[in-house]
Amino acid sequence: MIIGVPKEIKNNENRVSLTPGGAKLLVQQGHRVLVERGAGSGCGFRDEEYAQAGATLVSHEAAWMESNMVMKVKEPQPTEYRFFRKDLILFTYLHLAAEPELARQLVEKETVGIGYETVQAANGSLPLLAPMSEIAGRMAPQIGAQFLTNHYGGPGVLLGGVPGVRAANVVIIGGGTVGTNAAKIAVGMGAHVTILDKSADRLAYLDDLFDGRVETVVSTEDEIATSAQTADLLISSVLIPGAKAPKLVTTAMVQAMKEGAVIVDVAIDQGGSVETIDKITTHEDPVYTKYGVIHYAVANIPGAVARSSTLALTNATLPYALQIARDGWMKAAHDNAALRPGVNTVAGYITHPSVATALSMPFADVTSMIS
Numbered sequence: 195m196i197i198g199v200p201k202e203i204k205n206n207e208n209r210v211s212l213t214p215g216g217a218k219l220l221v222q223q224g225h226r227v228l229v230e231r232g233a234g235s236g237c238g239f240r241d242e243e244y245a246q247a248g249a250t251l252v253s254h255e256a257a258w259m260e261s262n263m264v265m266k267v268k269e270p271q272p273t274e275y276r277f278f279r280k281d282l283i284l285f286t287y288l289h290l291a292a293e294p295e296l297a298r299q300l301v302e303k304e305t306v307g308i309g310y311e312t313v314q315a316a317n318g319s320l321p322l323l324a325p326m327s328e329i330a331g332r333m334a335p336q337i338g339a340q341f342l343t344n345h346y347g348g349p350g351v352l353l354g355g356v357p358g359v360r361a362a363n364v365v366i367i368g369g370g371t372v373g374t375n376a377a378k379i380a381v382g383m384g385a386h387v388t389i390l391d392k393s394a395d396r397l398a399y400l401d402d403l404f405d406g407r408v409e410t411v412v413s414t415e416d417e418i419a420t421s422a423q424t425a426d427l428l429i430s431s432v433l434i435p436g437a438k439a440p441k442l443v444t445t446a447m448v449q450a451m452k453e454g455a456v457i458v459d460v461a462i463d464q465g466g467s468v469e470t471i472d473k474i475t476t477h478e479d480p481v482y483t484k485y486g487v488i489h490y491a492v493a494n495i496p497g498a499v500a501r502s503s504t505l506a507l508t509n510a511t512l513p514y515a516l517q518i519a520r521d522g523w524m525k526a527a528h529d530n531a532a533l534r535p536g537v538n539t540v541a542g543y544i545t546h547p548s549v550a551t552a553l554s555m556p557f558a559d560v561t562s563m564i565s
């Protein structure tokens with residue numbers, strides 16, 4: 195198979211979808227790898243390293259048009275939609291519930307779209323989302339701490355407090371991979387941390403894990419409202435795989451928050467779960483203030499630590515890429531039950547039920563296409 199690796203073009207997206215080590219493995223297994231010149235420059239992988247690995251350096255156009263499978267990091271941007279076609283496999287984060295136009299384009303061009311974020315193991319875990327969630331989770335308190343400082347427009351609050359001064363309140367809604375990693379860092383910084391989740395099992399696990407250093411609360415409308423009122427930093431990290439994020443933090447709750455409090459809506463890539471966030475922000479211009487509350491809604495947080503993120507992402511995606519390259523997407527999705535729910539679009543249909551529901555678009559069951 196021919197695998198294309200274009201350079202990412204989203205704002206401040208410095209990751210690349212394949213390391214030279216990954217390219218080498220694909221080449222060793224008989225595949226051709228076309229890497230756009232400079233694709234790894236944002237994360238320290240030089241063109242020569244790809245060439246030494248056996249990849250061919252090409253233009254942006256060629257990486258897209260001369261390959262059977264394009265591996266990317268972020269969802270294609272509108273200028274990339276012209277490359278979609280029927281015989282293309284697109285393997286990347288898609289987040290279609292929040293990207294209706296992208297979904298429409300993939301459906302119209304009958305492209306096979308496999309979204310990292312809905313690849314799901316039998317135990318419900320999301321192996322290709324998890325590494326980036328670990329990174330975004332670990333960064334969220336760091337980002338919040340920055341915007342709580344005076345010179346970033348914040349109220350001048352130190353997350354950990356000091357002896358004789360209260361620590362800040364960090365409220366985390368959604369105690370999955372992002373939430374757990376955010377809690378680890380926030381606890382390490384000395385903050386007072388509360389995690390809300392709708393899963394009692396998850397809260398029991400977190401209670402054990404943190405051994406009394408976080409408060410766990412069942413996520414209800416009232417509990418979210420109560421927690422938001424005293425939050426200095428609110429991190430939203432809920433997910434229902436494939437679906438649009440539920441709007442759990444209402445405008446009234448934001449209006450009742452402290453002046454200068456910070457919201458980091460990590461779930462923004464699935465549409466966001468804060469009612470007052472109506473736009474995705476960028477690393478270049480990451481925050482805006484509404485009702486006196488600082489809102490941060492960057493959808494590619496891991497892009498800011500591109501070296502670590504690229505290594506973590508490709509560790510996870512490479513075994514799947516190797517299987518698709520060796521067997522084709524149909525056999526790979528047939529044989530690998532975790533890859534199957536990753537298939538989001540085929541032959542003009544949405545093939546993930548939650549994505550189809552979120553977009554009100556025609557659904558077809560992928561199992562009937564691969565058996």
Ligand SMILES: NC(=O)C1=CN([C@@H]2O[C@H](COP(=O)(O)OP(=O)(O)OC[C@H]3O[C@@H](n4cnc5c(N)ncnc54)[C@H](O)[C@@H]3O)[C@@H](O)[C@H]2O)C=CC1
Binds near residue numbers: 459
């Ligand atoms: N902005 C960015 O750069 C990034 C965003 N993300 C996004 O962060 C979000 C969270 O990802 P993960 O932690 O990996 O998901 P996860 O599946 O590990 O965790 C989600 C948690 O949300 C909980 N939840 C669902 N509905 C809830 C509700 N109504 N109230 C409280 N909790 C609820 C679930 O029980 C689960 O524990 C996803 O949308 C993911 O795409 C991930 C990485 C980077």
Ligand SMILES: CC(=O)C(=O)O
Binds near residue numbers: 287326327463496
């Ligand atoms: C998961 C995701 O959206 C990201 O890594 O950018």
Ligand SMILES: [Mg+2]
Binds near residue numbers: 463492493495
């Ligand atoms: Mg994202």
